[in-house]
Amino acid sequence: MSPFLDLPPLGAAQFAAIEDQVAALLHTTADVIVQQGEALLPLEAAVRGAAHPGSTALNIVTGPYGQTFGNWLRDCGAEVVDLAVPFDRAVSAEQVARALLEHPGIDFVSLVHAEAATGNTNPVAEIGAVVREHGALLMLDAVASVAAEPLLTDEWGVDLCVIGGQKAMGGPAGVSAVSVSERAWARIAANPAAPRRSYLSLLDWKERWTDAGRTVLPHAPAQLEMLALGACLDRIAADGLPATIARHRAAAAATRAGVRNLGTLTPFVPRDRDAAPVATTLRTAPGTNAAELAARLDPALPVQAGGGALAAEMLRVNHYGRAASLETVLAVLAALADATGADHRPEAAELAWADALAG
Numbered sequence: 001m002s003p004f005l006d007l008p009p010l011g012a013a014q015f016a017a018i019e020d021q022v023a024a025l026l027h028t029t030a031d032v033i034v035q036q037g038e039a040l041l042p043l044e045a046a047v048r049g050a051a052h053p054g055s056t057a058l059n060i061v062t063g064p065y066g067q068t069f070g071n072w073l074r075d076c077g078a079e080v081v082d083l084a085v086p087f088d089r090a091v092s093a094e095q096v097a098r099a100l101l102e103h104p105g106i107d108f109v110s111l112v113h114a115e116a117a118t119g120n121t122n123p124v125a126e127i128g129a130v131v132r133e134h135g136a137l138l139m140l141d142a143v144a145s146v147a148a149e150p151l152l153t154d155e156w157g158v159d160l161c162v163i164g165g166q167k168a169m170g171g172p173a174g175v176s177a178v179s180v181s182e183r184a185w186a187r188i189a190a191n192p193a194a195p196r197r198s199y200l201s202l203l204d205w206k207e208r209w210t211d212a213g214r215t216v217l218p219h220a221p222a223q224l225e226m227l228a229l230g231a232c233l234d235r236i237a238a239d240g241l242p243a244t245i246a247r248h249r250a251a252a253a254a255t256r257a258g259v260r261n262l263g264t265l266t267p268f269v270p271r272d273r274d275a276a277p278v279a280t281t282l283r284t285a286p287g288t289n290a291a292e293l294a295a296r297l298d299p300a301l302p303v304q305a306g307g308g309a310l311a312a313e314m315l316r317v318n319h320y321g322r323a324a325s326l327e328t329v330l331a332v333l334a335a336l337a338d339a340t341g342a343d344h345r346p347e348a349a350e351l352a353w354a355d356a357l358a359g
């Protein structure tokens, strides 16, 4: 007997309740649409809904996802201003303000909150204020920040906020969500190039689901993934969102402190305040190949080599879901000590964990 087969149908009311739980998690009163695909689906849907020939987008590139957004924006015929910073730090609100001043025609801004691939996080509250003052629409990729750090969609002026369940939420990768502000709906509705009668269409969901009272689902939902998303939302509610966030902050702080204590690896993101709580990236010593080092570790540990060119020099310690625990952090540090010939003394990590939870 498989628990995955012959399930009762997932009804519209259950689907709508999950959307409402996501809205609460995002601190938004805007419409939330749970899309039946990985987070790249709502990200592409948001970009294609808002961008069009004649619009100018500021694409903030602080990691690999920003490059993807830039490609979609150009494909939509928008003029794109790329603001790229090195992947080991945050972009500042001053840099964003300068770009907006230099290009007054900017009407759309794409930003990644935390970058799991490179381990940096951006100050969205300050950037959101600058973007709002300019009058542009703000799209935020919060896939790697949700449940790992505060995410105040409405307060920060985020118009399109995209999340997925597979990172700090410890949930499924196959469904994801986007919140859409009134301003964003108006913009998308006025865009003749916005997808319609398409899997990428947010307007189709608005028309056939949200505005129709959420009583009849337009398509068969990805039932198992929806059940898993509901389960991880329930777990976050039971643990408490502040406690979940604190655990991720503590895991990152403890990993950084422990690694500095080892001395054989260094945090890839030098400044603590630029470091994402969802994943801690590490730079290997010159001459030590990160992919080779990762291959020697117990595959049960949440450590992997960086993607692409970073595989040679970067390790990534993921603090996803239950892995954001002191026990897991200490196990990772012990394994890294062993693999790099360092002494493992857990005190520095333990102290940083306690400090982060107290602060």
Ligand SMILES: *Cc1c(COP(=O)(O)O)cnc(C)c1O
Binding pocket: 038, 039, 040, 065, 112, 114, 115, 116, 117, 141, 143, 144, 164, 167
């Ligand atoms: C993980 C992540 C996504 C989701 O994409 P995958 O490549 O499928 O993992 C999107 N944006 C960011 C910033 C992420 O960290």
